[in-house]
Amino acid sequence: MKFWRKEKSILYALHPEKIPASGARLTYTFGLGGIAVLASLVTLLTGVALTFYYVPTPTDAHASIILIQDVVSFGAVMRGLHYWGAQVMVVAVTLHLARVVFTGGYRPPREFNWLIGVALLVITLVWDFTGYVLRWDDGAYWAFLVGTNLLREIPAYGETIYRAIVGDAQIGANALLRFYGWHIFGLTAAGVFGIVYHLWRLRKDGGISRPVLDENETREFISRDELFFREFITSALISAALVFLTLIFPAPIGTAANLDAGVSDVRAPWIFLWVQNLLRVIPPLWAGIIAPMFVLALIIALPFLDRRGPGRAIWFARERWKPQAILVVIAIVLSALSVLEVWR
Amino acid sequence: MNQNGNEGNKGNKGKRDFLYFPSTWFFIATLALFFATLAIVWSESHQPWREWIARYNSQNAVTPVPIEIRALVPTQTGKPELCVTCHVGIEDISASHPAETFGCVVCHGGQPRALDQDRAHATMRGGRNPSALEVAAQSCGQANCHGGYADPDAERNHVDRVLKSVQATYAGGIAHVRFSFGAQKSPTALFGNRAVSDATQVLSPQLRALEMFPANPVSGTLDAKMIACLNGGCHLWTTPAKPQAYQYRGSGCAACHYVYADDGLYRGKDATIARDQPGHGVAHQLTTAIPFSQCNHCHNRGNYDLRTMQFDRRDDLPPVARPLSAQMPPEGRRLIEYYQPIGEFTKCEVELNCVDCHTAQEAMGDGHIYGSKKDAQYVQCQTCHGTPASKPQTAIIKDANELAMRQARINGHAEFIKVGDQVIATARGELLWSIKQIAPNKFVQIDKVSGKIYNVPLAQGSQCTQDGKTQTSDYCHECHKVVR
Structure with missing residues (x-):
């Protein structure tokens, strides 16, 4: 009896028979999309495991994390992989986005997939923030308070949106449960659907973008086995890296949120440090709502600023300088604001 | 040019099947996964708490205890505490505070479910000493314990009383030094280490309140010299800055009730407390049977020189050699260890212990503010x-x-x-x-x-x-x- 028949394996079946070699080159994609998918899978699986131990109530949330971290067998590894998987996911998704901009991968027919990708970026960030809140330690609690209060700044509909998302008049047990629900059901459903849709659409759009061929050039392909092989190597190396990250830098957890004590240590997760910085200098509506929305709108608009000259699937093509320049400016401004926030 | 035209497979790349044609990369990747798995298993079996239990087993002549997580569920709180996993064998703090009843957290605070040292200790009250006066009201003096009773004169209001006692305020010392140097017109106490007030004052001589001695006086002034001196450890709010033999003690309630050996070494069973580092009590124990040697950790370790505004440590003490079992040294030795310029004793001072005459109200205050030790006795x-x-x-x-x-x-x-x-x-x-x-x-x-x-x-x-x-x-x- 033969258990392993690769042609009947589902993983195998999910892969195309062959893909153009130029789109699969390491120096073209750096495997970033794949790494993002892997990171999301690691985060998802460890997240499922964590739901067996996490208690989403204000009195027990923090204590249950301590329990996971220190007492539950392999709990620290589980939580560490969840944390580092999520961080790698954010980084990979962001770099993947940059790669697509710098190589013009959003060009038709892939412009719709660009929008799905941006949606996935937003989902990833919110996923990350809701997960951060579930720690219910001092830093997270106050970030939660500040973050949700920003919703109230939205003109006219602020309160409505706040009560929809927080599910209460102020944050507390209900809000924690709501965010737990968002984190493990709402965002997971949206995220998984988004990833599948993104990949499916990639196939429908003809695979990874590639340069237009000259008349006398031959398109080279790699087989399904080769693709599978590369995926395996990358996954194994990234997984090992995640494990060592976890063991060397355990996932952080602060002291339990103390609702009676005054605001002590508001610390946004690192992805939102730039917002935290802005909040210190400009009004909350502008810093917390309008600025992020503006950045998001810019990113969405990037493909439509392309002058549509040649240069498809070529790194840093001059004809496409506008979207690239805008992305660089966004990256520099957000990084600078974040670094300044850390230094203060 | 490929025979198949513009699109087609190239060379042997397409023939590779990772399961059947292992390559260098395959080898590296598999090895990385293998070591990652090994690392997980290793880290799981080498958590620090395991090492502490192992050290406890090797340090103490006891039947080895199994290396497992221990949870103590004190009857007072009903909430499990894992502290004794690492602190296995630690002494009950006193017969009146058995760990089975009170546990650790009710006094020490901290995170009782954590087994990681930093995490477990992050929120401890007063660090190692929950009786430090900054936090004593939340630990020793919490509601229904030794303080916080509505009646300020309630006999159990020890912590509230101590805060007003001369040992904590140091009001007499401050007033007399300032008076001696002309910084105040009379030796009447104006300042304490902290601001205190007494609404009920029924006894004479009475002081209604003491202001807090300025914490950051202009440098170079008398007050600046005094604050340096005060922070050096001559009252219950502090411990000696760089204690030497015979000077080890805690602050707050522990200054008296937590007995230190003259060499400052721990002799209990808890393996997490270093036995070769001075600065730990003899054992994790509070007592009201306070030996004279404990009082001596402050009261007989030297004298203040008013001219230089410095504390002169006495240098005539014999090397610490007293075996701990003999906490009561022979009377002759007591005379050597006792140090006051007057050098006068009554016989009882040689035979008895300080606490035999200096009552709780004298040592810990009676709830009223006094301007000097003399007034309080x-x-x-x-x-x-x-x-x-x-x-x-x-x-x-x-x-x-x-x-x-x-x-x-x-x-x-x-x-x-x-x-x-x-x-x-x-x-x-x-x-x-x-x-x-x-x-x-x-x-x-x-x-x-x-x-x-x-x-x-x-x-x-x-x-x-x-x-x-x-x-x-x-x-x-x-x-x-x-x-x-």
Whole structure:
């Protein structure tokens, strides 16, 4: 009896028979999309495991994390992989986005997939923030308070949106449960659907973008086995890296949120440090709502600023300088604001 | 040019199947996964708490305890605490505070479910010492314990009283130094280490309130020198900055009740407390049987030089060698270890312990603010010995639960007195349980530390000529002078 028949394996079946070699080159994609998918899978699986131990109530949330971290067998590894998987996911998704901009991968027919990708970026960030809140330690609690209060700044509909998302008049047990629900059901459903849709659409759009061929050039392909092989190597190396990250830098957890004590240590997760910085200098509506929305709108608009000259699937093509320049400016401004926030 | 035209497979790349054609990369990747798995398993079996239990087993001559997570569920809180996983074998803090009842967290705070050292200790009250005065009101003095009672004069309000005592305020020292240098017009106390006030003051001499001594005075001024001196460890808010042998002590309640050896070394069973690093109590234990050596950690370690505004440590102490079992050294040695320029002792000072005469109210305050030690002390010769004209004042113990009985029990000498006994009462009506009348003219005293019984002679019918009306506390020194 033969258990392993690769042609009947589902993983195998999910892969195309062959893909153009130029789109699969390491120096073209750096495997970033794949790494993002892997990171999301690691985060998802460890997240499922964590739901067996996490208690989403204000009195027990923090204590249950301590329990996971220190007492539950392999709990620290589980939580560490969840944390580092999520961080790698954010980084990979962001770099993947940059790669697509710098190589013009959003060009038709892939412009719709660009929008799905941006949606996935937003989902990833919110996923990350809701997960951060579930720690219910001092830093997270106050970030939660500040973050949700920003919703109230939205003109006219602020309160409505706040009560929809927080599910209460102020944050507390209900809000924690709501965010737990968002984190493990709402965002997971949206995220998984988004990833599948993104990949499916990639196939429908003809695979990874590639340069237009000259008349006398031959398109080279790699087989399904080769693709599978590369995926395996990358996954194994990234997984090992995640494990060592976890063991060397355990996932952080602060002291339990103390609702009676005054605001002590508001610390946004690192992805939102730039917002935290802005909040210190400009009004909350502008810093917390309008600025992020503006950045998001810019990113969405990037493909439509392309002058549509040649240069498809070529790194840093001059004809496409506008979207690239805008992305660089966004990256520099957000990084600078974040670094300044850390230094203060 | 490929025969198949513009699109087609190239070379042998397409033929590779990773399961059947292992390559260098395949080898590296598999190895990485293997080591990652190994690392997970290794880290899981080498958590620090395992090492502490192993150290406990190797350090103590006991039946080895299994290396497992231990949870203590104190009956008071009902919430599991994992502290004893690492702190296995740690002593109960006292007979009146068994860990089974109170646990660790009720006093120490911290995160009881954590097994990681930093995480578990991050929110501890007062660091290692929950009785530090900054936090004593939340630990020792929390509601229904030793403080926080609505009636400021409630006998159990120890922590509230201590905060106003001269040992904590240092009001007399501050006032007299400032007065000596002309920084204030009278020696009346104005400042304490912290601001305190007393609404009820019924006793004389009274002080309504003390201001907080300026924490950041102009540098170079007298006050700046004084604050440096104060922070160096001469009152209950601090510990000595760089303690040497004979000087180790905690701050707050622990300064007196948590006994340190002269060498500052821990001799208990908890393997997490380093046995070769001075600065730990003898054991994780509180006591009211405070030996004179504990008082000496502050009161006999040198003297203040008013001219230089410096503390001169005495340098004539013998090297620390006293075995711990002999906490009561021979009387001759006590004379050597005792140090005051006056060098005068009464016999009782050589034989008894400080706490045998300096009552709880003297040492810990009575809830009122005093401007000097002299004002705060009230136990005199006549308190125990009476006057030539009369016997000492006494009172009968009426109830098994009254303060005197409780004090005897906590001290560990419950058998010394019983309901119906006649014991000494101070001028304030406070019962001194350790001195009882056993015959019309016969009083005996039990040493609170050693448990030895002493005969207490009466002034009545003796050569004593003191007048009770003009007596002060330092008159105790007048009889049986022993000069070193």
